[in-house]
Amino acid sequence: MLNFLPLSSPQARRWSWPWVITLGYLSVMLILPAIALIQKSLSLGFSEFWQIATQPMALSAYNVTFLTALAAAGVNGVMGTVIAWVLVRYDFPGRRIVDALVDLPFALPTAVAGLALATVYSDRGWVGSWFAPLGVKIAYTRLGVFLAMVFISLPFVVRTLQPVLQAMETEVEAAARSLGATPGQVFRRVILPPLMPPILTGVALGFSRAVGEYGSVVLIASSMPFRDLIAPVLVFQRLEQYDYAGATVVGTVLLLGSLAALLVINRLQQWGRYYASR
């Protein structure tokens, strides 16, 4: 706690109410629960932890969770960039509505999102029925998990990129063109480099959100082990079976994955500041 002591503020304010409330609330709401999880993990001992963490069903759940989330965030890295570009650079009818719509995943309860996606993309749904004759099932397969993760992670890329695009000077592009650069060269050499840090930050944020997502996925997946069972659903199932050790181990692996993503995000934001400061 000593670390949180203010260095420069007067003695009288040191333990004023805002400090007490902030540190007390964070201790009870975040630190205590985190310690409970860590303590439960440690109580298992390394060999038992490792044995549960590397069970085939758990390994398959990490695979489905992390790889699908990466694919979803990657797709949104491209499509989110297109959407942000269009919203900042072009004026078209309904632009404001489209702009507001991008935030839908923040506003819509995830259970409703999952329900809606499952209905549209099931075999008999509006879109799913186009794919059913081709032998492609979307809802209740890993493709459905992917779709839910794409839904949930889209706003992160768009919203991270928009302010950077807005602040970008168009004169540089004009200068490059007047010096004889082709549109492709302008895009690759002038536009893209400063956009890469925010794009990748958005991808990492979306990935982190998709990895932890439960509500929308549980409604669009069949949650069959080794097929489309994601790690959060596995944690939930183990809790329902009162398998607290199993739930804790998978939950801890999931948490470590999110924290790793957080570290990557911090690095990417530092990289982004390098461009912003030039």
Place this chain on the structure above:
Amino acid sequence: MQAAKPASQLTSGQWLLTGLAVTYLGFLFILPALVVFTTAFSDGIPAFITALQSRAFLQATRLTLIVTAIAIPINTLFGLCAAWVIARNQFRGRTLLMSLVDLPFSVSPVVAGLMLVLLYSDRVGWFSPVLTALGVKIIFALPGIVLATLFVTLPFVAREVIPVLEELGSEPEEAARILGATPGQIFRRVILPHIRWGLLYGILLTNARALGEFGAVAVVSGSILGRTATLPIFVEQSYQNYQSVAAFSAAVVLAGLAVLTLIGKAILERYYLHKLPTH
């Protein structure tokens, strides 16, 4: 410096790109939103209204409103305190404190629920002896649902208030203090008028998340329909029980609230906040 201005005369290539963006959003967002409404009304409006009068629906609505009404003031108070501590003080561990406030965004809601179970479950929780002695039930009851909601909505107000508080600077506060204002007066007369739109934005996001939280609440509530089911859990349970109209009618209510949130967000962003932090 010339900021990018949107072009209003689009070339065909630019129209193509715009079409691509809108089509993507159409398949991902608009069609799913439409299907919620058409399915809810597929058996006619009377069936929709009947579904909204069922006991289980009304109890889920009541529970959701109670939980939200408890979570908003608590996390607003915390968010204001945390924002003030972070924006007004330089101290070792400040960056760590900011990361800590943001932590709930990176924790899977299911893991958040798991942590609460490990602490407060009356079977295996740390506090189970105390809770049993006192006869208090937290997991599978209202307090657990409130704790889960508080956890997932913790960062919103602080995140939105920090930038507006930093923008205000500490001079107005110092001036008011020198002129003899009490801390309460400083907050009401100096700080609040400046941060109110950022604060409102944070409360709006807190409200949306509190109404819609599913994963964390599902873990700690036991999802007992008519007792510990919130609206999102009612949607899921009805859907799994093949009560399609009930599920979609409740989903329409939640989707309607989401549309109101989006409109509120758009208004706040357009008129009152020039620069918003991204999430």
